[in-house]
Amino acid sequence: MLSSVTTKAIACSKSVRDFMIKDRKVKPDILEILLYGLPLSQFQAPDIAKVQEIKKAWGLHYRIRLLVVLDACRILKKDRYFF
Numbered sequence: 001m002l003s004s005v006t007t008k009a010i011a012c013s014k015s016v017r018d019f020m021i022k023d024r025k026v027k028p029d030i031l032e033i034l035l036y037g038l039p040l041s042q043f044q045a046p047d048i049a050k051v052q053e054i055k056k057a058w059g060l061h062y063r064i065r066l067l068v069v070l071d072a073c074r075i076l077k078k079d080r081y082f083f
Helices: 014-022 048-057
Strands: 009-011 031-033
Touching: 009 014, 014 031
Parallel strands: 009 031
Antiparallel strands: none
């Protein structure tokens, strides 16, 4: 769902990277394996205009703050989507 607006993605292992490419359709060139922590200097905030465009498309008020944390959501892990 978010692959088209993802600028950088991280995986915690090679198997997670493979899963993200195959099942989540994340482009391999933006995907990096980081085993221990995040190098924050390599990440940047998304373009404000693009964020506002997405909020408008989803019917969200422009002042709502979004934080996206993705995990492998599977019934086995008892994860659920909240919309």
